[in-house]
Amino acid sequence: MSVEGRKRPFFTAEQVSWILVAPLLIILLFFLFLPMLTLIQVSFWDYNEWTFFPAFIFDNYVYIFTSNVTFATYWKTIQLTLWTWFFCTVIGFTVAYFLAFHVRSLTWQIALFLLCTIPFWTSNIIRMISWIPFLGRNGIANSALLEVGLIDAPLEWLLFSDFAVVLAFVHLFTLFMVVPVFNTMMRIDKSLIEAARDAGASGFRILIEVILPLAKPGIMIGSIFVVTLVMGDFITVRFMSGGQSTSVGRVISNEIALLQYPAAAANAVVLLATVTLIIAVMVRYVDIRKEL
Template sequence: MAEARAPLESPGLPGWIQATPFALVFLLFFVLPLCFVITVSFWDYNDYEMIPAFTSRSYVESFEGCLTQLPDLCTMLKTYVSTAKFCAIVWILTLFIGFTVAYFLAFYVRSATTQMVLFLVCTIPFWTSNVIRMISWIPLLGRNGLVNQVLMSLHIVNAPVEWLLYSQFSVALAFVHLFTFFMVAPIFNSMMRIDRRLIEAAYDSGASTWQMLTNIIIPLSKPGIAIGSIFVVTIVMGDFITFSEMGGGQIASAGKVIATRLSALQFPPAAASAVILLVATMVIITVLNRIVDIRREL
């Protein structure tokens, strides 16, 4: 019998030394700024300066009147409910479109080269700025835009449709256009890892396409769905440019509240709003992670 080989010792530096650069970057560019934001959120302020004195004034003012206005919501809660509503709408639409595109690429395109080419085609919009892609909808959806001209020329409407631009519709449309790829990429990656023998076995057992989809593909694609959902939710929750430009400044959002307070040089209230937004986003991510344990599934 051949002699048993001695286990090879792992060459190089210890793991903790290799992880040190990443840990330092994480501490310097995430943990430390976050600590500063939390600290400033508890400072006092006036019209022209921040006062480093501990107070919960910024948090109290953010939700002032919430208890006295029940069952109606205060302005801040209405803003967060509105932001959460857009998150839900955009999440549903991007999930449906992203899953459909990923499913087509993974199971209907046989050639790996063609799959990669079509996948790269999906990235073409990212060759330009998000702002440029967003405002490109304005000439199409405006009162005198292409869509209204076509509708009127076909006598579908007698007057320009007003709600196409600077409305909730245009905001949701812009979000779906901007962030659908963040759903396509992780779901496609999960689908490509599915063992094709499971699909063949399901068909051989007489399973319909719907049964195969609900019992095999969707459950095995849950990690990609969860990762894509986290991407979309976190981006939409913190966005304020899309709400401002496509909503015409008429739609409130949590990110817009922070931007408005920063422009007014009210840094403690802006920091408090950022902390509240971070907590709300982390709650959503925690719920998603409870549904799908991403670390275990990957």
């Protein structure tokens, strides 16, 4: 290729790349990396009723690791996470499987997929509120059950309970499972399924032995989303349990409300470490960049 007559580029290709990513890097450094370092730093600070100030004490961590509340809270959070993950995975996989393999025209696939994603672009808080008329003491669910005669008195545990919390989580987060699983399923070579069918496999065996293993990376990405979203949540737990249930996120937000920032920071660091550990185990099974 002739280079003559063309200006020599002012920057090398690598320099151009660096210039292009600079704004992203600066924002992430200042609003993500630095805040995390600050959290770690402040977690060693001291505080009183009015303010917090620099120090180097381990009290905040000692309190966390010697308190029974911590373990109860983590146990509760993990229970909520596992239930939510289970339902999100089962529902998300089924929905994605239907869209990818049973809906035949691409137009319909896109249309139905959009139908699933639209709620994601609306407010989570309003989607939580919208369960009130459904689950409340005089809500639709109770009225319907009474009408049919399945129950004699309204069920009290529908709203403001762990049941409601998990229900809201599944409602909010199943999409995070549908999207990556659908994405991986759409990339499965259809001839593999043809081959399995020609070899005499039933639809169910194809699902279990061909599609499921190939969809695993998608399930893993979805799981990472669901697990981290639930582990870090404080608002859904507070709202849907009516303040009765607890989670790590809620403990942190309560400490923030009491202006006990160093304690909140210490809890935040422990939560971050826990989530990172869980993710580290999960990503061993998937290469995220290959999946896009």
